[in-house]
Amino acid sequence: MGRQWWWGRGKSAKVTSMSMVLVLVPLILGAEARKGRVLESFEYTAMSCRGHTASITDFGGSGDGKTSNTKAFQDAVNHLSQYASDGGAQLYVPAGQWLTGSFSLTSHFTLYLHKDAVLLASQDMNEWPVLKALPSYGRGRDAAGGRFASLIFGTNLTDVIVTGANGTIDGQGAFWWQSFHKGKLKYTRPYLIEFMYSDNIQISNVTLLNSPSWNVHPVYSSNILVQGITIIAPITSPNTDGINPDSCTNIRIEDSYIVSGDDCIAVKSGWDEYGISFGMPTKQLVIRRLTCISPYSAAIALGSEMSGGIQDVRAQDITAIHTESGVRIKTARGRGGFVKDIYVKGMTLHTMKWVFWMTGTYKAHADNHYDPNALPVIQGINYRDVVADNVSMAARLEGIEGDPFTQICISNVTIGMAPKAKKVPWTCTDVDGITSGVSPRPCELLPDQGPEKLKACDFPAEPLSIDQVLRRNLIGWKFEQWSNLMSTISIFSLSKVSNDGLIWKGNEVGVYSVSSCVKVCSLGSEDVHFWKNIMRRGLVPPRVESFMWQVVLQKLAVKTELVKRGVLGIEDVLCPL
Incomplete structure (x- = not known):
């Protein structure tokens, strides 16, 4: 039967x-x-269906692009929160221009944007609550004090979805960028989406424009899916990182397109002594089918705030165009922590400054109280199956004297150099590892093992738990x-x-x-x-x-x-x- x-x-x-x-x-x-x-x-708990739904217009929302909807959004969420234990709820945002400041979501909740819906971030600072600095950072990123709450915010939540038919969230960041450049900010700029201490988060099928700073920031959270999103900001905009998983476990980022003034994806886990003390790593991260354009930053950055540790990152099918570097590791004395068990497979890179870049002298510190003897451990860094063209320099690998970066493996890599490329394509100091089938010829610290070792940098066959469940938005399927x-x-x-x-x-x-x-x-x-x-x-x-x-x-x-x-x-x- x-x-x-x-x-x-x-x-x-x-x-x-x-x-x-x-x-x-x-x-x-x-x-x-x-x-x-x-x-x-x-181990990944699937999100449940919603038993209740409402529109923002039911709470007095106006999509005229001029009327503030901050209260309407918060009233809607507060009302729908009563259904968290009764099937959850969905808030629908129809077509229109919905001006709003920061608002907080609730558990068992979906925020759904119509394809012609635009959330416009308010430029009235009174509509942005000020929060304490993150405990793993000890201070704000832009200023020593606190930080503005994100446009879409949540803390201690379970089962939250931000999605739609590719609706838009516009941070109207120019206002914030100007204040930042003029040194007029008392607090750190807001992000577009941030969830803290939360579990089972999905962000999919939305377009994020002109964020004041970082775009998507899950922090101290687990079981996170970011899928099918588009992020666009001017390439000169300050600190407009795309997706920054920070002290998180079980994350999957896939099928996303990012144009940014900073790293397209930046993996983090706290800053100097604060991150060491907080002690929460980012681990079990999957990145797939990412397209990145960022002329002054990396497609994927590990650090520089990595003091809680970064481990078990798997990136596959990465495309970067006019981007400073493919995957970059940023750390320094005083950071502590670790970056290990990193696997990158299948990168296609066009017009790059560096293909591989590791920096052991990234000098930005939270304050002067860091411990210079807190040395990071960088080991088990694996790259394979990389094709790049129009590259200025193949690799710049700089470990720390007395604390080398070890177990580096690079195989099956073809790099086409630009007409005005550096005469020496590789520079290596304080690193140790092997290579196989890499052109141009690597530095002596990474000796060639011959063609029989082309598959030396194995990509793990065993899936991570985030890959044991399929949660796929089908809106863009052919x-x-x-x-x-x-x-x-x-x-x-x-x-x-x-x-x-x-x-x-x-x-x-x-x-x-x-x-x-x-x-x-x-x-x-x-x-x-x-x-x-x-x-x-x-x-x-x-x-x-x-x-x-x-x-x-x-x-x-x-x-x-x-x-x-x-x-x-x-x-x-x-x-x-």
Whole structure:
């Protein structure tokens, strides 16, 4: 007998039942999976569907680009927070220009932006609360005192989603950049999105423009997915880092495009003695399919604030164009901490100053109280399968005297030098490691092991726990991807209609229920009245039923794409929105 799956009835907040949220997939594949086996390393709790929804207009919001909506946003979140234990809630932001200062989110909550919705960051400093400096930093980044709260902020939260149909969050950063350059800021500039001490965070399908400073900053948090976002700021804008995971565990960043005045991704874990004392590393980080443009910074930076440690970073399929360096390690005496077990595979680089850059003399310190004897440990740095062209210098690798950077491995790398490139393509001091199949020829401190060692810098085969669950927003999928996704379910039927929901029966391959086709699909023949009646009764959102009708009547299916992406025998959540 096939498995059964129940999809419960959606509840309403101020306006309608649950809308545009999640696809719940119990995936049962293979003989062992049919016995109910779940991967032992599965630790990532999937986000639940939302039982309630409301629009910002229900709380007096105005999208005219002039009226402040700070109170409307905070009132909406405060109202919807009552549903955290009753299915959670979603706040919908329709098309319009929504001027707002900082506001805080709540747990079990989704902020959803229409494709033509723009959140405009207020330029009135009175709409930005001032927070204490982060304990792992000891002071603000721009000034010794506190810091302005981020535009979208949250602390001690669980299960929060910021997403949409590629709506926009515009920080209107020019106002802040000018104040920074003139030295007029008493506090550190705000970020666009920041979550502290939080768990299960998803940021996807939004465009971030002109941030006052960093764009996305998860800190002291875990189980974070950043996916399919676009970040754009002028290449001369100060400190507009793209995504900065900071003292976090289990992070996945993928399918993102960043143009920035600073590092596209900067991995951090606290500053000097404050970071050492706080002692919370960033670890188990996956970065995939990143495209970066940043002429004065790195595609991926590790540090310089790395005093709590950085470990187990896996970056793959990285493209950088007109960027200062591919992956850069920044540290110094007094930092302490460590950067180790770093794996980078598959970089394509065009017009770079350096391909590889490690700096042991990065001198910015929080204050004069750091311990100069606190030396960082840099080891186990692996790069392979890199192609670069129009490069000024292949590598600048500078460890610390008496504290060398060790276990560096570079293999299968081809670097095309620019017409006016440096005469000596590699400079190396206080480093130790090996190379294989690298052109131009590396420095003597990284001896060539010969072509038989081309795969010496192994990329780990064992997945991290963040990769044991698939949570993919499908809004940008191509037709072929949808076709593959719908290719393998066999029998699927409606088993029972009850007052609180529908029970669907499937075969041993699994049962699927989907709640967010963008529009109600057309219904046909004698089934029309039956299905429309179910919708009118409010048993589940109409988008669920229209999609399920297609699955049953048109034999749509869902397995190939999931298998292709390595999902075997686990429960997953998809977000087609």
